[in-house]
Amino acid sequence: MIGIFVALISGALMSIQGVFNTEVTKSSSMWASASWVQFSALLTCLAVWAFRERENLMNVFQVSPKYMLLGGVIGAFITFTVIQSMNSLGPARAVMLIVISQLIVAYLIELFGMFGVEKAALEWRKLLGMAIAIAGVVLFKWE
CATH class of the missing domain: 1.10.287 (Helix Hairpins)
Incomplete structure (x- = not known):
């Protein structure tokens, strides 16, 4: 049941974020907006990590295969494509x-x-x- 609730929240947050990011893009540029989104996400993740986990941050590099580390790169293009699609459609x-x-x-x-x-x-x-x-x-x- 918790999985359903979390998935619903995720979908709602994605929709809200897409609208926010599209508006930020109107006052800046596509990649400036995407950079802000990724940078603010980094700061948020580091803050939560600092207060909740405190495990070795470098453990992420132990993942195999190494291409799994490309999630952030994909995330940048997700931000770009969501902004573009919301702006167009x-x-x-x-x-x-x-x-x-x-x-x-x-x-x-x-x-x-x-x-x-x-x-x-x-x-x-x-x-x-x-x-x-x-x-x-x-x-x-x-x-």
């Missing part, structure tokens, strides 16, 4: 497409067992669910 349409994309890519990662994730079997009901979600986006976008 508006928050609701952008978030719907972002969520559909997340769902499809996450399911493909599970199906093929990519990045060390346990391989899952193909389930038609999950494909049907994705098709219904995509149809919902089409209906929502329909003018």
Whole structure:
């Protein structure tokens, strides 16, 4: 149950953050805004780490394979693409497409067992669910 609650909070925060970041971009530039987002996230993470964990910060470099350390690089491009999509499509349409994309890519990662994730079997009901979600986006976008 806690996982559902945390996921709902995550989705809400992503939507709010996208709107905030889009507005910051209007008064600066895309990469200045993205830099601020990543910098303020770094400061927040370091503050929480300092008060909650205090484990060796360098342990992150013990991860294997090393390409897993690219999450921050991917995060910078996530910030960029969210700002661009919200600016072009508006928050609701952008978030719907972002969520559909997340769902499809996450399911493909599970199906093929990519990045060390346990391989899952193909389930038609999950494909049907994705098709219904995509149809919902089409209906929502329909003018």
